[in-house]
Amino acid sequence: MIAPSGPDGAVTDVVPHEVPHEVPHDAAYDWLSTADGAVDVAAVAVEVRDVPVAGPRVRPAWRTAAAVACAVVVLLLALAGRYGYNVDELYFRLLGERGWAWGYTDQPPLVPALVHATTQVLGDSVWAIRVPAALCAGAVVLLGTLIAAELGGSRRAQTLAALGLGSSFLVLSVGHIMVTTTLDLLAWSALLLCVVRALLRGQGRWWVWAGIVLGLALYAKYIVALLPVGLLVGLALVGPRKVFRDRWLYAGIALALVIGAPNLIYQATHDFPQLQMADALGATDGPMNRVIFVPSLVILFGPVPTVVWAAGLVRLLRDPAWRPVRALAPAFGVAVALTIYGGGRPDYVGGFLIALFAAGAVAVDRWLGQRRFRQVLLGGGLAASAVLQLLMALPVLPQNSPFTPLNNISLESVGWPRLADQVRTAYLALPPEQRERAVVLADNLGESGALDRYGHGLPPVYSGHNELHKWGPPPEWADVVVAVGVERPRLAADFRSCTVVGHLDNGVGVENAEQGKPVTVCHGRRAPWARLWPAYHYLSG
Numbered sequence: 001m002i003a004p005s006g007p008d009g010a011v012t013d014v015v016p017h018e019v020p021h022e023v024p025h026d027a028a029y030d031w032l033s034t035a036d037g038a039v040d041v042a043a044v045a046v047e048v049r050d051v052p053v054a055g056p057r058v059r060p061a062w063r064t065a066a067a068v069a070c071a072v073v074v075l076l077l078a079l080a081g082r083y084g085y086n087v088d089e090l091y092f093r094l095l096g097e098r099g100w101a102w103g104y105t106d107q108p109p110l111v112p113a114l115v116h117a118t119t120q121v122l123g124d125s126v127w128a129i130r131v132p133a134a135l136c137a138g139a140v141v142l143l144g145t146l147i148a149a150e151l152g153g154s155r156r157a158q159t160l161a162a163l164g165l166g167s168s169f170l171v172l173s174v175g176h177i178m179v180t181t182t183l184d185l186l187a188w189s190a191l192l193l194c195v196v197r198a199l200l201r202g203q204g205r206w207w208v209w210a211g212i213v214l215g216l217a218l219y220a221k222y223i224v225a226l227l228p229v230g231l232l233v234g235l236a237l238v239g240p241r242k243v244f245r246d247r248w249l250y251a252g253i254a255l256a257l258v259i260g261a262p263n264l265i266y267q268a269t270h271d272f273p274q275l276q277m278a279d280a281l282g283a284t285d286g287p288m289n290r291v292i293f294v295p296s297l298v299i300l301f302g303p304v305p306t307v308v309w310a311a312g313l314v315r316l317l318r319d320p321a322w323r324p325v326r327a328l329a330p331a332f333g334v335a336v337a338l339t340i341y342g343g344g345r346p347d348y349v350g351g352f353l354i355a356l357f358a359a360g361a362v363a364v365d366r367w368l369g370q371r372r373f374r375q376v377l378l379g380g381g382l383a384a385s386a387v388l389q390l391l392m393a394l395p396v397l398p399q400n401s402p403f404t405p406l407n408n409i410s411l412e413s414v415g416w417p418r419l420a421d422q423v424r425t426a427y428l429a430l431p432p433e434q435r436e437r438a439v440v441l442a443d444n445l446g447e448s449g450a451l452d453r454y455g456h457g458l459p460p461v462y463s464g465h466n467e468l469h470k471w472g473p474p475p476e477w478a479d480v481v482v483a484v485g486v487e488r489p490r491l492a493a494d495f496r497s498c499t500v501v502g503h504l505d506n507g508v509g510v511e512n513a514e515q516g517k518p519v520t521v522c523h524g525r526r527a528p529w530a531r532l533w534p535a536y537h538y539l540s541g
Helices: 062-079 087-097 110-122 126-150 155-166 169-176 180-201 205-217 222-238 241-245 247-269 273-284 286-301 303-318 320-325 328-342 346-368 372-393 416-428 445-454 466-471 488-494 529-536
Strands: 438-442 461-463 480-484 495-503 518-525
Touching (some): 087 110, 126 155, 169 286, 180 320, 205 247, 222 241, 222 346, 286 346, 286 372, 303 328, 303 346, 328 346, 416 445, 416 480, 488 495, 488 518, 488 529
Parallel strands (some): 438 461
Antiparallel strands (some): 480 518, 495 518
């Protein structure tokens, strides 16, 4: 009897005369028996270079994964009401109030619809909006752990994957607020699990599930298309190229297109606004994003976990047992290259890091072995990294703490009720006859959302930012404007008289994008709103 080694070095027993369970026809060895029942070693050592044995399937550590996922959800829900709405949450709430749409200038329709549905069921509060976000973060932890199991990770490797993902800045930050990246990260995790199963198991039906996930994910964020594009390039470069002969792959692609068709039709019939948005973001944010891209990849997980996912990337390229999924490595490179070229943010490829970290957990687990010093060293590094990630990702400290500037999410969640109070004060200071002819002009979508949520008693609010520009112009009878955040040169060109009556102050000394912006009252419009309004339109993230 021969006892060949699995991918983790463990010896697996093989019964004579039988092919080991689930060994593919193009495995690393042909299993041949001689007439007397003995295995001919010379005959079986025939190397086939297409696809090696992927190894025995490992049972998922469900209890561990579920425990970590539940702990993450509980932590996020406990902190969900801290600080306040994020700028994007205010915007999505505002969009959702208008009802379902097949698309917007700056994004697909799913997140605003989900935010609106949540407020209808759980109430109009910060905590309610963030319940789905917390659940998504817990699901990402589960899916990442399952990827580690698919790659042959032991219980310890799966535990490492669950703990590392559950304490990462990436998962915690997008689990704290309800933004497009929240659903996008969940979609990437589910899609990557389907891909790993399709390639490692050789079961084509997983391409169908991948197509379903991709089609639905297009309604949350178009950036998920980076994964199939990169994967197809990776398969063409390093294989297994026989996948291109699998009819299930094309069935999955067709399903993704059919499910996402209404969304794609909206883009085609509205002059592809998402491409216009991408161009605008690339022009304004692209240069800085390219500079900070690589350092920000480290921030998404922390220094020590970054070493772990980097080890997973290397192992994908070098481990013969992972040859069926080797295409994920060049796919990641393609996604990174396209993102940098387009000036996108590092979190655009954050979904890839989920699978790479899962692979790294398996690789690091084998490196640890039974060496106590290595275990202590890695455990201490991961614990220190987890504490730092927690402080940076979640509002556990006061709003004016030194860590707040490190997290743009927290910066954009401060001072919204106070902003509305300051605008209301400026409006109420107007004489009664002027209040009847007044509207509020907000510079951006965050201010518009805050005034909609907290600006009780204010007149209609208009803004030229992104999708909100379509909701204007103001009515012609409005010849008095209370402008918040709009720069004086623009107002001076359109009105005969403008007076700055105050500056925004969040009251906690946090230097965010709104702090210090002017509140201005203008009279005497120089031209009809229909002529002035196009100049207020601009696109930005």
